[in-house]
Amino acid sequence: VDLGRKARVSERTISASQPYGSFSVGGAAARVGVRVGGAVLDLSRTASARRRPYADLVAGPLLNPLMAAGPEVWAEVRSDVREWAGTEDLVPLADVTLHLPFEVADYVDFYSSQQHATNVGHIFRPGGEPLTPNWKHLPIGYHGRAGTVVVSGTDVVRPSGQRKAPDEPAPTFGPSRRLDIEAEVGFVVGVPAARPVPIDDFDRHVFGVILLNDWSARDIQAWETVPLGPFLGKSFATSVSAWVLPLAALSSARVPPPARDVPLLPYLDDSGLEPWGLDLSLEVEINGRVVSRPPFASMYWTPAQQLAHMTVNGATLRTGDLFASGTVSGPDRDQFGSLLELSWGGRDEIETGAGKRTFLEDGDEVLLRASGAEMTLGEVAGRVLPALDT
């Protein structure tokens, strides 16, 4: 197999995050790779050539077999990768095509930023209590559409659907007029579970972390959402980074979550445990201009609490289950993770790299980034294409 031009990495990039992905070169079959700085280590080929015991787990195009193998194997692979990053030939990123790195089983989206939930409450129910009574007792979440999770770089066609403004007598059909983004962090399940996962077993099941853009059509969502929640306003596309950062790379970013205002039931109580708050700095860029910098450390519910909650009713976990944080919004106006909030329900325009916006226009390019202590998450890029003719 011709891997194209080779690249050597510097000492500096060897110490970087080394996330996992699925890549191909030219028309060759996709394989598992590791990002090392601006290049890719062909893990499929290297593990096979070196006859490593886990070689079969990384032989295919997807991460699922490796994800299912568990923490001991993950540590072994990571140790090898650290060594090989300085010795093996690498493929320049510019020469590879990146693919969705794992098969998504179920996709759950949480709603765990207090600032985001408060903003949304103020925008949709002005004058009312912004948080619902359950919000501080459990991490609110719902199932999204796994089949429309797409890899970074995939264009997103503007969805059409039913919209009805409060002053209109009946709904009309057409392209969404309030296309939005949501900047989120996603967690990828590796090891399945047939029983509830205790809060301190998080790192025995979760393989890694991705960045996620939960595209949202606010007008479609608003009309459909009562009484059973979001459906077509979300299900057209969810973009994820091409690189999955292993949990081990997050160790320096772990911080205590915000103080809790109400006592937690035991299965959600993380006091006394090593914290799973994460100090990640997100960036939302539209048409080349940064419009927001949401701080992940502000999330009220941690991913360990989300996983414990999601399984406490006996719901089983599968390899490839993906759960996302919900929109990340910090307390300041320039820290909100959606245009709904940045424009305050469409009232205020914000400046992008191609003019002012309330919601997204056709051709707009959205780029999410995230980084923390000693690591970087992969980017999530997506461009808006015009609605289909219907």
Place this chain on the structure above:
Amino acid sequence: VDLGRKARVSERTISASQPYGSFSVGGAAARVGVRVGGAVLDLSRTASARRRPYADLVAGPLLNPLMAAGPEVWAEVRSDVREWAGTEDLVPLADVTLHLPFEVADYVDFYSSQQHATNVGHIFRPGGEPLTPNWKHLPIGYHGRAGTVVVSGTDVVRPSGQRKAPDEPAPTFGPSRRLDIEAEVGFVVGVPAARPVPIDDFDRHVFGVILLNDWSARDIQAWETVPLGPFLGKSFATSVSAWVLPLAALSSARVPPPARDVPLLPYLDDSGLEPWGLDLSLEVEINGRVVSRPPFASMYWTPAQQLAHMTVNGATLRTGDLFASGTVSGPDRDQFGSLLELSWGGRDEIETGAGKRTFLEDGDEVLLRASGAEMTLGEVAGRVLPALDT
């Protein structure tokens, strides 16, 4: 492979529904079979022995490859099966183990019975308008958990979770006290779609029909459901029949849906098309006693409308996508498809084969059946096991 005792079928059973499933005998690998009366035709083996062109599609344990092949292949297989049902050796049902017949991609649950939605509205919002303003404009639905769809006969462990009665100051954790069923009909997608599926393309994409029990923990659901909809109150288990009835077997059951009260947007307008209302009679049996007979012909939204709606925003379809009707409830008290309605929110007891109930007790056995003109859907059985110690 030893197929155990053989059985011959009568002329009468040859004319029956002949649904598809996945079966195994003894410890052998699961294969695709067709139910012929009280026995199973080994389709995997017969198609291979007869060197049929589609043999590879039915060689494995699951229906997905056949489902993906499309209506021409489906018709060819069905024609062969009709012939073989009278000539081939069959395996008695008593000798086989049945498995989940297809891999579920995404699972969507609709809410398409006007009587059910009205009942739920009256029970939860007494005095208010029972139907939300959107209900007659679009088929309300949400995504459920695909990973916890289980085959008929699988025991269901009572889920635990947070419950809070209106008069309690804070939620408590424990086993659900309001475990319920929902009698539904499910539709299984065969042929994928990358674009919206027009309402008259329903039968080019949908492979077949199943019976479904959407187990529901009403107390958990009530506390969690605002603002993003049902989550843990539903995600612990959804039971489906082991047999998938091909769409062709439904032709005699097709009837016009109820008259629509409000004009429909064009993508949902089925006037002038062959109707996809279905005259199926459901039965809900608890501990051996029939407690309800929900009529599927009363459903306001048809599966063709549900499919058109589900994809109109550009959401792609995958082979194995499953969408369910929502609880089927007819106008009479003994036609309601859930205990929530039969007991009117827990107010009234109903008689089961093992005493009076409002909601399910540990050890209760639930059996759903359905039949229509010239066909029978497979049963859905499930028994309630006590909650896990937590």
